[in-house]
Structure formats: structure tokens, C-alpha cells
Amino acid sequence: MQQVAELAGVSTALVSLVMRDAPNVSDYRRQLVLAAADELGYRPNVLARNLASRRTQTIGVVLNDLHNPFFADIVDGLQAAADANDYRLLIGNGSHSQLGEERSVETFLQFRTDGLVIAGSMQTDELLERTSRSAPIVIVGRTSSSEVFDTANTDDEVGARLVVDHLVALGHQRIAHIDGGRGAGVIERRAGYRTAMRAHGLGEHIHVVRGDFSEAGGRKAAHALMLHDRRPTAIFAGNDLSAVGALGIVESLGFDVPGDVSIVGYDNTALAAMHHVSLTTINQPTEELGRAAIDLLLERLDGNRTAATHHVAEPALVCRSTSGPPPAP
Amino acid sequence: MQQVAELAGVSTALVSLVMRDAPNVSDYRRQLVLAAADELGYRPNVLARNLASRRTQTIGVVLNDLHNPFFADIVDGLQAAADANDYRLLIGNGSHSQLGEERSVETFLQFRTDGLVIAGSMQTDELLERTSRSAPIVIVGRTSSSEVFDTANTDDEVGARLVVDHLVALGHQRIAHIDGGRGAGVIERRAGYRTAMRAHGLGEHIHVVRGDFSEAGGRKAAHALMLHDRRPTAIFAGNDLSAVGALGIVESLGFDVPGDVSIVGYDNTALAAMHHVSLTTINQPTEELGRAAIDLLLERLDGNRTAATHHVAEPALVCRSTSGPPPAP
DNA sequence: AAAGTGTATTAGAGCGCTCTAATAGAAGAG
DNA sequence: CTCTTCTATTAGAGCGCTCTAATACACTTT
Numbered sequence: 001m002q003q004v005a006e007l008a009g010v011s012t013a014l015v016s017l018v019m020r021d022a023p024n025v026s027d028y029r030r031q032l033v034l035a036a037a038d039e040l041g042y043r044p045n046v047l048a049r050n051l052a053s054r055r056t057q058t059i060g061v062v063l064n065d066l067h068n069p070f071f072a073d074i075v076d077g078l079q080a081a082a083d084a085n086d087y088r089l090l091i092g093n094g095s096h097s098q099l100g101e102e103r104s105v106e107t108f109l110q111f112r113t114d115g116l117v118i119a120g121s122m123q124t125d126e127l128l129e130r131t132s133r134s135a136p137i138v139i140v141g142r143t144s145s146s147e148v149f150d151t152a153n154t155d156d157e158v159g160a161r162l163v164v165d166h167l168v169a170l171g172h173q174r175i176a177h178i179d180g181g182r183g184a185g186v187i188e189r190r191a192g193y194r195t196a197m198r199a200h201g202l203g204e205h206i207h208v209v210r211g212d213f214s215e216a217g218g219r220k221a222a223h224a225l226m227l228h229d230r231r232p233t234a235i236f237a238g239n240d241l242s243a244v245g246a247l248g249i250v251e252s253l254g255f256d257v258p259g260d261v262s263i264v265g266y267d268n269t270a271l272a273a274m275h276h277v278s279l280t281t282i283n284q285p286t287e288e289l290g291r292a293a294i295d296l297l298l299e300r301l302d303g304n305r306t307a308a309t310h311h312v313a314e315p316a317l318v319c320r321s322t323s324g325p326p327p328a329p
Numbered sequence: 330m331q332q333v334a335e336l337a338g339v340s341t342a343l344v345s346l347v348m349r350d351a352p353n354v355s356d357y358r359r360q361l362v363l364a365a366a367d368e369l370g371y372r373p374n375v376l377a378r379n380l381a382s383r384r385t386q387t388i389g390v391v392l393n394d395l396h397n398p399f400f401a402d403i404v405d406g407l408q409a410a411a412d413a414n415d416y417r418l419l420i421g422n423g424s425h426s427q428l429g430e431e432r433s434v435e436t437f438l439q440f441r442t443d444g445l446v447i448a449g450s451m452q453t454d455e456l457l458e459r460t461s462r463s464a465p466i467v468i469v470g471r472t473s474s475s476e477v478f479d480t481a482n483t484d485d486e487v488g489a490r491l492v493v494d495h496l497v498a499l500g501h502q503r504i505a506h507i508d509g510g511r512g513a514g515v516i517e518r519r520a521g522y523r524t525a526m527r528a529h530g531l532g533e534h535i536h537v538v539r540g541d542f543s544e545a546g547g548r549k550a551a552h553a554l555m556l557h558d559r560r561p562t563a564i565f566a567g568n569d570l571s572a573v574g575a576l577g578i579v580e581s582l583g584f585d586v587p588g589d590v591s592i593v594g595y596d597n598t599a600l601a602a603m604h605h606v607s608l609t610t611i612n613q614p615t616e617e618l619g620r621a622a623i624d625l626l627l628e629r630l631d632g633n634r635t636a637a638t639h640h641v642a643e644p645a646l647v648c649r650s651t652s653g654p655p656p657a658p
Numbered sequence: 659a660a661a662g663t664g665t666a667t668t669a670g671a672g673c674g675c676t677c678t679a680a681t682a683g684a685a686g687a688g
Numbered sequence: 689c690t691c692t693t694c695t696a697t698t699a700g701a702g703c704g705c706t707c708t709a710a711t712a713c714a715c716t717t718t
Contacts, residue, residue: 001704011668016706024665043463046439047380048704051673056376058436066404067599072395079422088436091420093408107387107417110375111440134372215599248604270396270544275577276605330674340698345676353695377674380703 007036060108064120065096069269077290098122115297120184136300138293142184152292152311156185159282159315160192176232178221181212218242219249233326240265258324280323337365389437393449394425398598406619427451444626449513465629467622471513481621481640485514488611488644489521505561507550510541547571548578562655569594587653609652
């Protein structure tokens with residue numbers, strides 16, 4: 001920076017102003033500085049800048065699982081909103097585990113990103129509240145009634161109810177649910193499933209098996225379900241990834257979908273839309289969620305709000321070809 | 330840091346040593362410092378640390394397309410190798426575009442990550458060589474004969490040849506290729522396809538249509554191919570994503586796969602392995618590539634090497650159910 | 659002409675660490 | 689008992705920026 005200042009014949013402070021696009025710099029000097037910077041191949045050191053200004057203009061995004069296309073969709077929404085507000089995004093890999101998530105969060109905190117978006121968090125509210133003492137955070141895809149941090153998610157209970165209603169309307173009674181283990185949104189989806197089943201007088205048919213929001217998990221759970229003595233006529237998988245896993249094993253066991261079994265997913269990812277898969281699923285408005293998350297963060301960063309806000313979006317059923325009437329008895 | 334030093338009754342330098350796990354610190358003082366740090370909730374500021382030490386212990390990873398599961402696989406390999414060497418990973422989103430990639434790279438350079446891994450780069454060698462003047466970079470999934478930066482990739486020409494050999498062995502002659510536009514590895518795969526076609530005396534049947542390594546691109550290209558007057562009996566898509574897109578449109582046009590048309594992809598992602606898809610494809614050893622990329626970077630960082638090295642892995646055919654003999658004439 | 663207003667520029671004190679060189683103290687060698 | 693040689697600790701000078709306060713200068717306004 002000093003070299004640039006010397007070459008341009010100005011002070012380092014002026015170079016700083018030019019590099020930051022500050023107002024009140026004469027055009028003449030600005031050109032001088034830019035020319036000098038170009039000649040020397042000078043690039044501002046963000047570390048130093050951030051250290052001095054105590055801001056990074058960067059938002060850290062922790063993704064639970066890079067293999068789940070749902071999170072790629074979320075990033076699209078976040079990226080658009082961040083671009084529009086002149087923030088940059090850095091992504092951390094949660095590695096589908098709590099430890100991986102913690103490590104990513106810690107990295108971002110140490111790098112002093114201005115805020116944090118955690119998509120599909122597996123942490124407890126308590127831990128997240130602790131984190132939010134260090135930097136504003138927004139949790140995406142997971143409900144919370146925390147009065148400390150913000151959230152942006154769809155109403156998963158409603159989403160689960162939509163699935164059950166749809167299957168019941170088709171005539172199903174034995175509807176099983178593969179949950180997402182310790183994943184985000186699991187509790188609400190499961191609760192929604194249970195409530196809806198009871199509301200339809202199907203309490204005795206409630207059947208939940210454990211999954212983990214992965215394809216392998218869905219495969220394993222569906223395998224168990226299909227070998228069960230009272231095999232279900234419909235399976236509601238906790239997300240598309242596990243639904244696809246379930247779909248695979250169910251068909252290779254010789255069953256027809258939806259002839260013998262209907263399968264419904266959740267998230268409406270590209271996976272579900274694939275011609276070969278054509279999965280009935282629940283749509284989450286990922287772009288809205290991404291935009292909401294960034295907005296919530298910016299409100300905090302601009303000091304416009306301190307009370308926790310919970311943005312809740314509406315889920316919607318997307319009917320494709322993996323659901324149909326149950327087989328005749 | 331000063332507060333911690335005061336509370337522990339030592340100098341800030343000692344606090345620094347403890348926080349870095351430096352040797353030659355007495356156990357007694359170490360405990361004092363750690364206790365004080367804990368009590369004050371002190372967390373070292375990585376920005377300041379990096380500014381002072383001129384190292385970040387962080388590697389930036391730029392991914393061409395978060396929606397392509399191939400890159401999630403690559404990250405798995407990178408993450409494992411980084412963990413093993415006490416480096417952390419930060420991911421940038423290339424947004425499937427050259428501009429997005431450039432922006433991500435710029436962010437990492439400004440953050441002064443120790444090195445950069447660019448997976449699926451869309452830049453020219455010249456630009457990359459320029460980048461590598463600022464920090465060591467490794468390009469994954471794209472060949473280069475650059476004498477400046479390192480690469481880790483599979484031999485795509487061989488991979489493409491494996492595909493053509495396989496299809497020819499099944500009896501196909503009219504084998505078309507959907508390429509990846511400006512994506513990584515496109516040139517080699519296309520060249521491999523051409524060379525292999527000619528080697529089998531099928532030069533007149535060479536037919537390349539443009540894709541972009543996306544599902545939508547594959548769909549569009551395959552649609553054009555199937556409406557062509559001399560419709561191919563086999564399609565070699567540049568990657569799994571476009572193969573899946575091709576698969577979808579081909580079947581919805583009423584053709585049977587592989588009865589009427591065989592389709593082969595590239596990358597052997599989870600997508601291809603899905604029961605419903607069961608795509609014949611070429612495997613890339615992603616874990617090997619990730620590990621190689623990190624190793625190459627570390628050699629540079631440790632100053633053990635300055636000459637460019639190109640790690641080339643072997644591709645392998647994975648035969649599934651989308652390829653079979655051509656229809657009888 | 660004096661005072662006031664606004665714009666353009668700069669000096670210099672941090673930001674929170676690391677790292678070199680210096681120093682103190684303990685242990686061993688002669 | 690002095691001289692080395694370690695090990696443990698510390699003072700203080702940066703790292704490359706930003707930001708506050710001060711200054712210089714050109715216009716207005718009274």
C-alpha cells in the first residue's frame with residue numbers, strides 16, 4: 001500500500017480511500033492511485049482490512065450435507081441475496097455430522113465473518129444460542145422458539161400433514177414414516193405425521209422407522225418396512241434423498257411403485273423432479289428461505305433489530321408419479 | 330489477549346505461545362493461561378493471527394457447481410486429506426460460471442488462504458497461471474500442460490475411449506457425444522471420443538452436440554439428437570448430470586433405454602448409482618484426486634517443490650443398465 | 659474583509675496477534 | 689565456583705490496513 005502511495009505521490013490514507021471506493025476523492029488522484037495499484041499488481045489484504053475495520057463483509061454458510069441437493073438450492077437463494085447486498089458468501093462443510101458442523105462454525109467465528117447461516121443444523125438450541133453471542137446467526141430449515149437467534153424455515157408440521165392428507169385421500173391407511181434421525185426439521189415432520197394420522201383416525205397405523213436423511217438410510221429403513229409383517233401401502237420419507245433410497249430398494253425387492261407402495265418425499269429437490277424418479281414430494285421455497293435468511297442477518301448487522309424473528313414459509317404438495325391408490329385388498 | 334495475560338499474571342507473548350500449543354511452556358503457566366482464557370471466554374482472532382504470521386492454515390476450494398454431486402465427492406476427498414494435515418477447508422461457489430469462479434478465487438486470494446483448489450475450472454491456463462502467482466493452486470478435473478500450476482485429474486481421453494470401446498463392442502456405430510461446453514475436461518473427452526471413433530473406422534459417424542454439464546443441457550442436446558434424421562443408437566454424455574437429463578427426455582419421447590438407445594455418462598456419481606437410473610458411466614477416483622490435490626498443495630507450501638506436477642488417475646468403466654446392444658436394423 | 663461551510667487530503671494511532679532477540683534461571687561440565 | 693548450555697519467559701517491533709482528528713484550500717455568506 002505504501003509503495004502504491006509513493007508511486008502515485010499521495011498518502012497511504014488516500015490509497016485506502018480509493019480502494020474502498022470512498023466519496024470525496026478527486027477524480028485526478030483516484031486515477032493516479034488506480035494506475036499505480038495496477039502497475040504494482042496491488043491487491044488489498046482483506047485480513048488487515050478486516051482487522052482494522054472490524055467487519056468482513058462476508059457471511060459464513062454452514063451446509064449440513066453437500067450431497068443433498070436441497071442445500072445447493074438453499075445456497076442459490078442465499079447467493080442471490082448476498083450478491084444484491086454486496087456481501088460475499090463462504091461455505092463450510094458440516095459433513096452431515098454434529099462435530100463437522102461445530103468445526104465449521106468455529107472456523108467462521110474465528111474468521112470473524114459478520115454473520116452465520118446454518119442450514120440443516122444438528123445442534124441444540126442451547127449451543128446455537130451460545131454461538132449467537134459471538135455473531136448473529138440464522139438457522140435455516142429448522143424450527144426453534146429461541147428468543148435469541150433467528151430462523152427461516154417452512155412449516156414442516158403442515159408439510160407432513162399435506163403428505164398424510166394426500167395419501168389418505170388416495171385411500172391409504174397403513175402409512176409409515178421414515179424420519180431423519182438427528183437431522184433438522186425431523187421433530188416437526190414426525191409430529192405432523194402423527195397428528196395427521198390421528199386426525200384421520202389412523203392412530204393404530206402410526207409407524208415410524210429411523211432414517212438419517214441420506215439415501216443409504218432411506219434404503220435401510222424401507223427394507224425393514226417392506227419385510228415387516230404388516231407392510232405399509234405408503235411410505236412418507238423425511239426427505240427426497242431418503243425417498244430415493246427407499247424407492248430403489250422397494251423396486252429391487254420386486255414391488256411396484258405406486259402399484260404396491262406409494263412413496264412420498266420432502267424438499268422437492270432436482271432429484272425428485274428427475275424424469276426417472278418423478279417423486280411426489282413437498283416443495284420448500286428455497287429461494288424465499290435464502291432471501292429471508294440474508295435479510296434477517298442484515299437487519300441485525302445494521303442494528304435495526306435485536307428481538308428474535310422466525311420466518312415461516314408455506315410448504316406445498318407436488319404431486320408426481322410415485323403416489324397412487326393402494327393395491328386392492 | 331492482554332486481559333487474559335493480566336488475569337493469568339503472565340505476558341501476552343506467553344498467552345500467544347499457549348494458544349498456539351507451542352513447546353517449551355511450563356505446565357503450570359499453561360494451566361494458568363488456559364483457565365484465564367476460559368473464564369474470559371477468550372477466542373483468538375484468526376484475522377490478527379494470520380496477519381501477523383502470514384499464514385492461515387486454510388485452503389480455499391472453489392467448486393464449479395454445487396448441484397453436481399461429483400463435486401461433493403471431491404470435497405469428501407479433500408476434507409479427509411485436509412483434516413489429516415491440520416488444515417481447514419473453506420468452500421466457494423463457482424455458480425457454474427466463469428465470473429462466479431473468478432469472484433470466488435478473488436475472495437480467497439484476498440483472505441490469503443494458503444492455497445487454492447479449483448475443481449472444474451472454466452478459466453484459461455493463462456488466467457490460472459496469473460492466479461498462481463498470488464498463491465499456489467491445484468486444478469482438479471481438468472488437464473493442463475502448464476509448467477506453473479499443478480493439476481490432479483483422471484485421464485479423460487482414456488475415459489472417453491473406454492466408453493466408445495464399450496459401445497462398439499456392443500455393436501453400436503452411430504454413437505453421438507454431448508459435450509460440456511466450456512466446462513472442465515471437455516476438450517479431452519471430446520478428443521478421446523473422436524480418436525476412438527476413428528480408430529474403429531467410424532469417423533463418418535462422429536457427431537458432437539453442445540451441452541453444458543447440466544441436466545437441462547443434457548435434456549436439450551438429447552432432444553435435438555433424437556429428432557435428427559440419422560438418430561444415434563448410443564449417446565455418450567459428457568457427465569452424469571447431462572446423461573440423466575438425456576435419459577429423461579429420451580424416455581419421455583417414447584424411446585426405450587437401452588432397447589432403442591444406449592446412454593453412457595461420466596463421473597460415476599451417486600446419481601448414476603441410483604437404482605432408478607442405473608447409469609453406465611466412467612468412474613473417477615474422487616478420493617484419490619482429493620488426496621492428491623492436498624498433497625500437491627502441501628508440497629508447495631512446505632517449499633519442497635517448485636516445478637509443476639500433474640497427477641493423472643485412471644478412469645474405469647462401470648457397466649450398469651443403460652447400455653446394451655443396438656436395436657436390430 | 660472576516661467568518662463560515664464544505665471538500666480534499668494527510669498524519670498517526672490503533673486493530674490483535676506473532677516473532678525475533680534478549681534475559682533470567684536451572685542444570686551440568688570443568 | 690565459573691562457564692556453558694538448555695529451557696522458560698518477556699519486551700517490543702511489526703503485519704497491512706482503517707479511522708479519527710487535523711489541516712489546507714476554495715467558495716459563500718454576511
